[in-house]
Amino acid sequence: MVTPAYRMIRIKNASSIMKIIGFLYIFTIASLVGRTIAALEFNQMMGLFTPGLYQTLSFLALFLIMFVGNTGFVILLKEQVDQELLRVASFDDLTGILNRRTFVLLAKQIIAEHVKKQKHLSLVLFDIRYGGDEFAILLPEANEAESDRLVERFRLSAVQAGIPEIPATLSVSRGVVTIVPDQRTTLETLYNLCDRALYDAKGNGRNGAARTRIAL
Structure with a gap:
């Protein structure tokens, strides 16, 4: 027993x-x-x-x-x-990550918490695969320096994760936005800003990152 x-x-x-x-x-x-x-x-x-x-x-x-x-x-x-x-x-069965609905629910809760705490948070939107599928990462309490460090760490991991049967490397474009949210901040707003930055990253030659900065 x-x-x-x-x-x-x-x-x-x-x-x-x-x-x-x-x-x-x-x-x-x-x-x-x-x-x-x-x-x-x-x-x-x-x-x-x-x-x-x-x-x-x-x-x-x-x-x-x-x-x-x-x-x-x-x-x-x-x-x-x-x-x-x-x-x-x-969770998504294919990737093992949060599906869109759950991510949105948790992201809204985290944004509301950061409005009360008045702390930075960062949203990362990145593009991978031939079909251009988009993924998002929400980084609680991450300022610009911290989010840049984590995003670069992610890029290096993705680039080094090759597939032996395919002689090619992954190309990962990333859009980043960092903000101290207020009562008007919504996930949709952050997504649109991130999407704009991601578009700029693709236009700069792919496998790079672009950031949308907001005057606080």
Whole structure:
């Protein structure tokens, strides 16, 4: 019982029901250990129907494990199904990144938070593939210097990520905008500014970056 108890309590992002079941396992282990110590040290009879405090605690723990465990098993299965549905609804199967709808929702939340904190954020729009598919990266709390560093790091990674079967290199054009948002700032506004910068980057010979600057 030690291994599942430890995993349910210590696992990253463990749900409340997992932690409850884990602690019930620990309670059961403690009661069984106490029952063993009592039998060995105090010469107490520990038959199946021998009355006593540790016997009562043991039966109570086992009852809770059966009751909560069965209920918890059903709840855990539902949690797994819900998480899978959330993943399917939020991520693109081909690339493994957030789909457009989820990105827009999270981006709007982040913009609203930065309006309150009055901190920089940067939006990066880049073009890759033959079909000209566009991708976006939102960089919270990233000023011009930080966003330039991250964008260049991304460019180098993309250029170096060649495909052995295809003797060609990737060309990545990037449009960047950095702003301290206010109440009038919308994701659509940032996108339009970024799209303008991306158009300039393509016009400058591709595989480069252009930035739209806003007077603050």
